[in-house]
Amino acid sequence: MSRPTGATLTLSALRHNLRVVRQAAPNSHVWSVVKANAYGHGIARVWQSLAETDGFALLNMEEALLLREQGWKKPILLLEGFFHADELALIDRYRLTTSVHSNWQIKALATATLSAPVDIYLKINSGMNRLGFRPEQAHAAWEKLRALPNVGEITLMAHFADADNADGVTEPMQRIAQAAEGLTCPRSLANSAATLWHPQTHGDWVRPGIILYGASPSGNWQDIASTGLQPVMTLSSEIIGIQQLSPGDGVGYGYRYRASSAQRIGIVACGYADGYPRHAPTGTPVCVEGVRTRTLGAISMDMMMIDLEPCPQAGIGSRVELWGDQIKIDEVAQAAGTVGYELMCALAPRVPVTVI
Numbered sequence: 001m002s003r004p005t006g007a008t009l010t011l012s013a014l015r016h017n018l019r020v021v022r023q024a025a026p027n028s029h030v031w032s033v034v035k036a037n038a039y040g041h042g043i044a045r046v047w048q049s050l051a052e053t054d055g056f057a058l059l060n061m062e063e064a065l066l067l068r069e070q071g072w073k074k075p076i077l078l079l080e081g082f083f084h085a086d087e088l089a090l091i092d093r094y095r096l097t098t099s100v101h102s103n104w105q106i107k108a109l110a111t112a113t114l115s116a117p118v119d120i121y122l123k124i125n126s127g128m129n130r131l132g133f134r135p136e137q138a139h140a141a142w143e144k145l146r147a148l149p150n151v152g153e154i155t156l157m158a159h160f161a162d163a164d165n166a167d168g169v170t171e172p173m174q175r176i177a178q179a180a181e182g183l184t185c186p187r188s189l190a191n192s193a194a195t196l197w198h199p200q201t202h203g204d205w206v207r208p209g210i211i212l213y214g215a216s217p218s219g220n221w222q223d224i225a226s227t228g229l230q231p232v233m234t235l236s237s238e239i240i241g242i243q244q245l246s247p248g249d250g251v252g253y254g255y256r257y258r259a260s261s262a263q264r265i266g267i268v269a270c271g272y273a274d275g276y277p278r279h280a281p282t283g284t285p286v287c288v289e290g291v292r293t294r295t296l297g298a299i300s301m302d303m304m305m306i307d308l309e310p311c312p313q314a315g316i317g318s319r320v321e322l323w324g325d326q327i328k329i330d331e332v333a334q335a336a337g338t339v340g341y342e343l344m345c346a347l348a349p350r351v352p353v354t355v356i
Contacts, residue, residue, distance in 0.1 A: 004238035005270045007347055008324070008354045009041055011049040013214055013230035018050055020228055021208045025195050028202045031057040031077055031188065033209035034067075040275075040344040041213060041233060045355050047072065050212070055097075057207055061090055068094050077121060080131065081105055088112040099123045099157055101131040106141065109150050117152035120145055121188060124179045126172035128161040138179035155186040155204070163193035164218035169201055193217035196227065214329075215340035221330040233344060234324030235276070235351070238317055239288070241267035242308070251305050252297030257282045264308045268320050271302040275346040276322060277336035284335040287326040288314045 021030055032053040033039075038046050043066055047056065055075035056067055064076045081099040082088060085108035091098050092114040100106060101123040109118075122141060125132035133141045138156075145151045158176050162168030176189065187203035192211040194201040210217050214231035216224045245251070245259035266288070272278035276299060284295040291311040295304055308314050323329040329340040336343075347353075
């Protein structure tokens with residue numbers, strides 16, 4: 001494509017980040033979470049770089065079948081389970097592991113015709129109040145599942161709502177202990193934050209997601225600065241225009257920025273239709289040829305304006321990093337009032353992706 005906007009995926013960073021996870025949880029197996037098309041990176045592009053994982057965890061059947069069709073033979077976990085009873089035929093055929101979070105799913109398993117038992121992740125509501133059985137319901141659900149010929153190994157599964165805080169797993173772990181009392185079973189509890197910061201949660205399987213892609217589960221890059229995690233995705237473009245402002249001149253839609261003095265600005269070929277956050281305010285960091293600077297005014301559909309005063313050497317064609325090694329995606333997300341997860345997942349289909 002002639003337009004200079006593009007994303008680059010560094011697969012060596014992905015392999016490195018998986019090693020960081022294993023160092024953080026050396027006694028646990030690893031579910032590498034690749035839901036949302038591998039957090040916007042593309043399952044087909046990246047799964048082989050995670051082939052040293054013990055299993056892949058994802059959301060929907062299409063993603064699971066893609067992995068099987070591309071040759072992945074080890075475990076695949078459906079994090080939200082099956083949405084309709086007729087999906088059990090595919091779970092059976094492709095030997096998938098499914099979470100179970102509702103009584104209707106147990107009933108569906110009881111009446112399904114399967115070639116062999118399927119492994120189950122029994123989901124416990126640890127206080128987040130999304131999916132799962134409350135602790136006082138867990139034993140009854142367990143007994144129902146254990147009695148079914150269609151059910152193989154049962155693993156206890158939970159999730160943490162606040163694991164990026166120091167005491168964020170204390171109460172959920174109490175709920176999980178209540179649910180698991182008297183049960184002898186494997187456990188899978190730890191998300192990215194718990195994997196890094198709460199070793200008491202690791203159990204038999206950890207489920208890292210965002211940290212595999214080199215961003216922070218807390219949204220603050222400093223929280224993972226000492227871990228060695230590396231960004232996988234770089235979004236970059238080029239300066240395609242230069243404007244010289246006079247004092248009082250406005251910039252962009254709504255004139256959300258006005259120059260207080262004479263100022264040189266650059267126009268960059270990237271906007272919210274590429275996945276850059278429209279609500280990123282003036283001051284959101286960018287990097288021009290290795291020099292940090294900032295956005296100015298509103299982000300347009302296809303363009304943004306940036307301050308060139310810190311980088312007088314910049315001109316037409318100068319490379320601009322929107323996020324990557326020099327500008328962490330968490331920095332952009334923080335400025336825009338969102339999280340790195342959303343920015344990764346929002347990368348637009350029109351942005352060409354280069355894999356290195």
